[in-house]
Amino acid sequence: MKTLNDEMGRLAEEITERIGRFLPSEDGYQKTVAEAMKYSVLNGGKRVRPILMLLTYRALGGPAAEETSLVDPFLAAIEMIHSYSLVHDDLPAMDNDRFRRGKLTTHAKYGHAMGILAGDGLLNAAFEAALSAEESDNTRGRTIPALRVLAEKAGVYGMVGGQSVDVEKTGEPMTEQELDFVYRLKTGALLQASMQVGAVLAGADEKTVKEMGEIALRVGLAFQIQDDILDIASTTEALGKPVGSDEKNHKTTYVTLYGMRASKEAVENLSDEALTMLAKYPGGQRGEPLAELIASLVGRTV
Amino acid sequence: MKTLNDEMGRLAEEITERIGRFLPSEDGYQKTVAEAMKYSVLNGGKRVRPILMLLTYRALGGPAAEETSLVDPFLAAIEMIHSYSLVHDDLPAMDNDRFRRGKLTTHAKYGHAMGILAGDGLLNAAFEAALSAEESDNTRGRTIPALRVLAEKAGVYGMVGGQSVDVEKTGEPMTEQELDFVYRLKTGALLQASMQVGAVLAGADEKTVKEMGEIALRVGLAFQIQDDILDIASTTEALGKPVGSDEKNHKTTYVTLYGMRASKEAVENLSDEALTMLAKYPGGQRGEPLAELIASLVGRTV
Numbered sequence: 001m002k003t004l005n006d007e008m009g010r011l012a013e014e015i016t017e018r019i020g021r022f023l024p025s026e027d028g029y030q031k032t033v034a035e036a037m038k039y040s041v042l043n044g045g046k047r048v049r050p051i052l053m054l055l056t057y058r059a060l061g062g063p064a065a066e067e068t069s070l071v072d073p074f075l076a077a078i079e080m081i082h083s084y085s086l087v088h089d090d091l092p093a094m095d096n097d098r099f100r101r102g103k104l105t106t107h108a109k110y111g112h113a114m115g116i117l118a119g120d121g122l123l124n125a126a127f128e129a130a131l132s133a134e135e136s137d138n139t140r141g142r143t144i145p146a147l148r149v150l151a152e153k154a155g156v157y158g159m160v161g162g163q164s165v166d167v168e169k170t171g172e173p174m175t176e177q178e179l180d181f182v183y184r185l186k187t188g189a190l191l192q193a194s195m196q197v198g199a200v201l202a203g204a205d206e207k208t209v210k211e212m213g214e215i216a217l218r219v220g221l222a223f224q225i226q227d228d229i230l231d232i233a234s235t236t237e238a239l240g241k242p243v244g245s246d247e248k249n250h251k252t253t254y255v256t257l258y259g260m261r262a263s264k265e266a267v268e269n270l271s272d273e274a275l276t277m278l279a280k281y282p283g284g285q286r287g288e289p290l291a292e293l294i295a296s297l298v299g300r301t302v
Numbered sequence: 303m304k305t306l307n308d309e310m311g312r313l314a315e316e317i318t319e320r321i322g323r324f325l326p327s328e329d330g331y332q333k334t335v336a337e338a339m340k341y342s343v344l345n346g347g348k349r350v351r352p353i354l355m356l357l358t359y360r361a362l363g364g365p366a367a368e369e370t371s372l373v374d375p376f377l378a379a380i381e382m383i384h385s386y387s388l389v390h391d392d393l394p395a396m397d398n399d400r401f402r403r404g405k406l407t408t409h410a411k412y413g414h415a416m417g418i419l420a421g422d423g424l425l426n427a428a429f430e431a432a433l434s435a436e437e438s439d440n441t442r443g444r445t446i447p448a449l450r451v452l453a454e455k456a457g458v459y460g461m462v463g464g465q466s467v468d469v470e471k472t473g474e475p476m477t478e479q480e481l482d483f484v485y486r487l488k489t490g491a492l493l494q495a496s497m498q499v500g501a502v503l504a505g506a507d508e509k510t511v512k513e514m515g516e517i518a519l520r521v522g523l524a525f526q527i528q529d530d531i532l533d534i535a536s537t538t539e540a541l542g543k544p545v546g547s548d549e550k551n552h553k554t555t556y557v558t559l560y561g562m563r564a565s566k567e568a569v570e571n572l573s574d575e576a577l578t579m580l581a582k583y584p585g586g587q588r589g590e591p592l593a594e595l596i597a598s599l600v601g602r603t604v
Contacts, residue, residue, distance in 0.1 A: 124456050124462060165332055178331060
């Protein structure tokens with residue numbers, strides 16, 4: 001029997017190949033930055049965001065014929081934006097991480113300046129990729145609305161905004177409101193973009209697009225709180241990174257603010273809400289790939 | 303009598319106000335990054351790129367009625383991209399500059415991490431701004447082609463590509479081909495985007511858009527070579543930055559490769575070519591604002 005993990009692994013591989021076509025070619029004088037960009041994207045990630053986008057597109061009845069010409073450019077774009085955020089996050093002036101998933105981070109391998117430029121190049125390339133989307137008579141007029149969602153959720157009212165508060169509050173305690181803001185924007189916004197872009201490209205109405213944003217927000221919060229729980233409850237071996245690092249760094253997390261029991265309840269409530277909201281949609285019944293993916297994201301143990 | 307400098311000063315002020323509307327509001331938890339973004343854009347720059355875009359739009363007969371709804375978003379976008387490139391360029395890992403135009407650079411004022419994020423926020427905001435462009439029945443279908451030009455010229459096949467070679471070659475001599483590549487991409491590409499976006503928004507045909515790129519390339523090269531000449535020939539006082547800094551840094555420039563006389567000839571030839579090409583267009587005769595701007599850019603003495 002095929003398990004969900006097998007299926008996700010297969011999808012991640014397929015998507016990695018599909019988005020690889022949008023990376024710049026590694027030749028010409030600028031080949032180093034192109035190499036650094038490729039290195040940053042092809043880092044063994046799980047491709048959660050593009051998978052979420054693709055499954056939302058499918059669940060909402062997006063036409064299969066347009067997947068390559070219309071959707072693939074946006075799958076590449078969301079993953080490039082996620083990748084650039086990790087590259088810049090890892091820089092010495094930010095988190096100063098030399099390793100990610102057991103590999104050197106981009107700046108550790110290519111130097112600080114090239115790390116900055118590879119990140120810039122990836123954010124720019126995300127828009128270049130999405131702008132290469134081709135509409136058919138079936139999907140006329142969906143590119144700009146999808147691009148608007150993507151740009152808004154990646155920017156100062158989205159991921160960059162969340163990131164900036166996280167940076168400012170490093171080493172200081174955060175209030176409940178501040179933590180909620182950071183979780184919504186830093187983690188939640190790109191997941192919202194994933195589902196909402198998928199919905200816009202599928203031709204969903206405004207109400208559905210909005211509701212996909214609400215579902216994604218709950219998934220993002222549950223995912224982030226689960227992270228906080230795992231930082232305390234898991235073993236270093238299972239998690240692949242040191243456990244208890246949040247406590248050591250005096251970091252405000254959902255668990256430090258509300259305790260372990262309330263955190264576990266929050267994960268459960270948020271994921272129940274997300275799945276209930278999703279179940280109203282024909283392609284979003286439990287058992288469908290999108291619902292399975294969401295359940296696995298919020299319910300993971302590593 | 304009104305001089306060109308007065309007119310450019312007036313236009314720069316007007317454009318600064320027009321693009322200011324696209325900056326994020328400085329409230330909410332993320333207000334620091336919004337402030338840093340505003341600080342980076344409102345830095346007393348001459349607004350060369352948006353002025354060039356606007357005058358190209360006008361010279362090629364772009365409708366006045368659409369200037370606010372269609373063109374302003376792109377004026378903001380090109381200036382935000384230029385600003386973000388300066389912010390990241392000034393970072394300690396890059397040029398490590400603490401002052402620009404007599405003011406603290408963004409990272410010097412807001413910290414390194416916020417400098418990185420303000421730059422990221424500006425690149426993202428550039429696309430948010432451009433995506434807010436509204437088309438009328440007169441200008442239907444121009445936004446995406448204009449965005450494609452903008453994104454291509456700002457990315458790894460444009461500015462970021464030029465920047466990356468400049469960074470890699472720091473402290474080493476460059477060949478003639480490498481220097482040409484850096485000048486074309488690092489300085490030239492955004493000037494090309496300025497004129498080409500103006501042309502696309504004005505509804506120019508493909509041949510005209512291409513030729514505007516050729517003109518802008520010559521303007522960019524002449525501008526850059528003039529910079530190399532001024533680094534040696536000017537006085538520190540007139541230039542507002544130390545002269546002879548290229549020589550001190552053993553930097554390869556057009557003057558070090560070809561000598562002063564050939565450099566002056568190159569500036570003259572390139573600007574003659576640019577103005578001759580421009581003179582073929584009805585709105586591009588000498589005496590018209592666009593031709594005057596170009597003549598002043600390449601012929602400047604400071």
